Amino acid sequence: MDRIIATAEALWRMMRRIAEILLLLHWFNLLSVEGTRYSLPGKPTLTRCRSPEKETFTCWWEPSFDGGLSTTYALYYCKENSDTVHECPDYHTAGVNSCFFNKNNTSIWVNYNITVVATNALGSTFSDPVEIDVVYIVMPHPPENVGVTVLEDKGWPFLRLSWEPPHKVDTRSGWITLIYELRVKLEEETEWEMHLAGQQKMFNIFSLRSGGTYLVQVRCKPDHGFWSEWSSTTSIKVPDYFQRERSVWVMIMVSSAFIFLIITWLIHINSHSLKHYILPPVPGPKIKGFDKQFMKDGKSEGFFCDLVSIHFPATTTPNDEDLLVEYLEVCVPEEQELKMEDKGEDGCPKSESSTSDCDSGRGSCDSQTLLIDKCFKRVAPGLDIECSQTGTGANEIQDSPDVSSGRVKTWPSVYSPLSQHPVDLMHSLDKSKQHCLSDTLFPSDSSCPYHSHPDHSTNDNPDSTYWKFCFNNKQRLLLRPQMETQWQPHAYSEVNISATVRSSDYVEAHNISDENTVVLHSVSSSHDDREGTGYKYQGEDYSHVQRVGSDNVLMLQRGLMKEPVDTGFCKNQQANRAAGTSDTSPITRNQKPTVCNETTLSVNGPAANGYVDTATMFIKPTQD
């Protein structure tokens, strides 16, 4: 029985154990089941501890999951070298999950060891301990009273920032030394411009953008500690100072425009000189041998003789007396005029003037510079001057070269273009109004003003046809045999003008030597059958040159000439006058000092055709 009872008790104990175990297991199950919803709280963590002024400090922690149950947190700390555990004196001042240490509990001499414990129904969880040295966790509040003003520095604005340390920080006694930092940016920008201000509480910012709005912030930091938070943003608008710049630009523009106008005006005034300076005028062409001065001297006639064959208008100068004897003018005026001219006792000039009505080229030959004290004979077409008795008829022209009868030897070159046909020559002569002794006739450069080719134009104006012979005093006398030979061919080659001319007795002044010698050339007046000669000489008024005296005396012969010599030939007149007396009358050289100056005539004796051949005259001074 005892064994049965013992066994029963053992079984009963075992069952109780099993029941307890089961109960425990059940409880554990319960616990485990509830562990999904309830558990120990998570491990909190101390996030940070900060002291704003090195006299107090605050610690904050971060709770973890609470495990489904209400969890309480506690902060415990102990000071260095002390075993006393203290609990946080103030959980509320600094907010949730924080612990505030007041001044009495704060010591800068010792370190703090702080732990946060999370506790719920199931248990507690401890955080990691944190070592704290109050001096090194100082993080002040942001600076206060940040003020910004816009000031001007010589017209340019700048920002002046000023601030104050946080009021809790004792910087006056030096308990804490703060350094400041500020940042600036324009309102529309994204990046800040940082500036370190040191311990000063004022700062200047230059180089502002006019009209922009700037944002400013300041923060501070103790010697050992953390930077404070940025202060609240202070904004300021910079006034527009660009207008001041613009006024300067306006002034510059106005003054430059003014200066530009002045320069333009100056250039306009001096445009010509500038033009010449910049673009110098192209000099005219220079032709060798073209003497401008020669042109200016009025000897253009000779020049043009070379170049052009021009019909020069008659330009008779009133001062004919001063005119030279150099040129002969053969005019074919009206008989009445001739008569009147004959009556004129004046020298050549008058006759010239009388015949000035003729459309002759006389005027062109008139040149004061050609004034020579040479007498010349003016041969009018209607006037026959028989210079010499020996003047033969025109037919005898070709007797000898010397016999210039029928020939106008003095101007061979003149008639060079003329055909040798006497008739043609005559025609040409008639046509030609002016004939000048070309330079070729004489070796020296003659200053024959012009040389007119006898034109073959049918300018039949018998009345006014004339020819003018011009030569200058430079022309060598044709008296020289050499010269004679030179131009002799010319003479021959040329038309025997004189042949036709000789129909009327003319005395033609061939040449005026430089010795004031006039070489006269008598033209016979026996040719009446000339046609179109233009010579309408009325041989009555001519006088033959009988001979030439040795003293430059021209001996005219009255006789053949019915009419006295045209007044154009002063010598003739003189001779007429002289001859009027009886025979010859000496004509001194000086009788007509102007035009009808001395003439040394060499009368060609044999040339009884009535004209004086200069050559023959020369050679045979006095044949008669």
Added chain:
Amino acid sequence: LHMRQSVWALVLWPSLLTASTMLGCRDDGSFSRSTSISQEKLLERVIHHAELIYRVSEESCTLFEEMFIPFPMHLQTNQAAYTCITKTLPIPSSRSEIQQISDKWLLHSVLMLVQSWIEPLINLQTTLDRYDNAPEMLINKTKWVSEKLISLEQGVMVLIKKMLEEGMLTTDYNDEDVFQHGAQPEMMDSVMRDYNLLSCFTKDAHKMEAFLKLLKYRQTDKYNCA
């Protein structure tokens, strides 16, 4: 029962753990020493503290002098109208004595000075509040000084402890009764008394600073030489 108790104990073991961890500070002490503030740092802070105290006390004295003391009665730097309360303290007073004294005694002297001035300054605070036209700045300054003095005392004590832990001798200086307040001479005038107090304190604060700086120089020399 024993089993039940053990079982229940087993169930309730988490709570035990929780309770045991409450003693973490003590555990911390094991590793907190390595993280304690070094002696040099401590000395720096103490000196800085003393400098500030001296500066502010000097400002307070000047302020008080300007406000309440007529010019002829101004005290010069070296003279005192009346004996200072700390005259009886065994602190070195001459240069030669200072050179002879050890570091410990130097620090001890500082501590004595500090401890002897805490209470008078608190009393001064009370006295100044009674003044009619005491400027607020003066009151604030004196208040500040008294607070900092207490802090300085703590610092000096920590410093001494640290120096003692490093093998320095210790003496029973916790006995604050050593300090004899001494018989306060009768003041003719409370104002003069306060003025005297402030001026004496200013001089003592300067002494504290000087001692501490001297101690610092000794320490650096020792470390540099070592």
